[in-house]
Amino acid sequence: MSLRDVILIPKEFPQDETVRVAAACVADGDAVAAGQTVLELEFSKAALELPSPSAGFVRLLCAEGDDVPVGAAAAEIHDSRESALARPAPAAAARPGSGAQPFLSAKAEELVLRRGLDTGPLAHLGLVRSADLVPAPADPIPAAPAPAGDGEPLPRAKLAEIAALAAGQNALASGVEALVRLPGPADQAALGGLRSLFTPRLLTLLCGLLKRFPALNGFYADGAAHFHPAVNLGYALDMDLGLRVAALGDLDGASPEAARDAVMDKIRRYMRGRLAPADLQGVTFTVSDLSGEGVDSFIPLIGADQSAILGVCSPDESGRARLVLRFDHRMLEGRAAARFLNALKTALEAQST
């Protein structure tokens, strides 16, 4: 009668340090089959089911509503119900890896390797997270007076959105804007430009241009410029279900209809709650299209591991819409960004005539 398997929280998205347990699909001592869903997890970008790797009897190490660190043990599979239900001895209750060396979160492991840190003194923690490795400031800044009450809790979707956005906010952002003439005066903003095929044309042209301006298809980190080997265009979706950036791939050379269908398919999946991790991963440049929302201008936020984002604003009465390119000044200077935006504008207007 012994432990057969430990189910760990997988690292699905780089920005996630913790994952919310949305539902426990089994109870302690339940028999489970290999592949049977044990937990439903809510990552920042998607909900996923966590299956059992083998048949046996389950002991849950977390509960519904818990925020569990990535890499942590979420459940155990035992070879008997008695073993699964037996109360663990204190030492055994620690997480896997809790011997002389503690178990490290992905970020903590990165810090340990980079700084050559000794984690031995932290072995009692069982799991070491990056925050455990950062020394407390000697002279902390006094906290602001606490507001009255506990505040209003934000919905999970909003918290996930905040985490995803925060992961990208290390840029020295600057911006350039240009007005682009739309193909016709009537209802060009209908359905975010999808009806007129303005937006699909913009997406296909962008993919081609990003290959000529690789600094806009990369990101800055640790004093170095990194360039993504391929274009994977992201399209921001935010329809009261939490912000998601759908990965459209490289649309260079695609017909406007094919690009429209790619966007519509993602919208459909988003609204039906069926976006999979593969629908969201590896975006290298994002488009945020608010052209259907009646805005003259806005400030889009650059995503994680990206150097730029393009915002599409609503057309004015003369049939022109503002394009806002926000970029990381560490990757390129304003002149190059302006050239990129003007090249996009010229190509779009050439297709419109």
Add this chain to the structure above:
Amino acid sequence: MNGPTDNVFLPRVLAVIARELKRDPAGLGPDDAPGRTPGWDSQQHMRIVLALEDSFGVEFSNEMIVQLLSARALADHVRELTESAAAR
């Protein structure tokens, strides 16, 4: 399934639209449309199309989703899809 769209499908389509827009169906008509009817924006249009798909057991093509921009046009297309499915 031979009745005119306005008599058979339009009231049901308007009921779905009203539910999605949180409006009184009696206040909606065949000419209501995205961009013209309060609350019926591009986002709501997608919600309405998906709700119609669920209600009638049909599926709109991407092209039709962006082309059908009035309650009457949606009702006509739902009728076409329903009759086409019944004929198979």
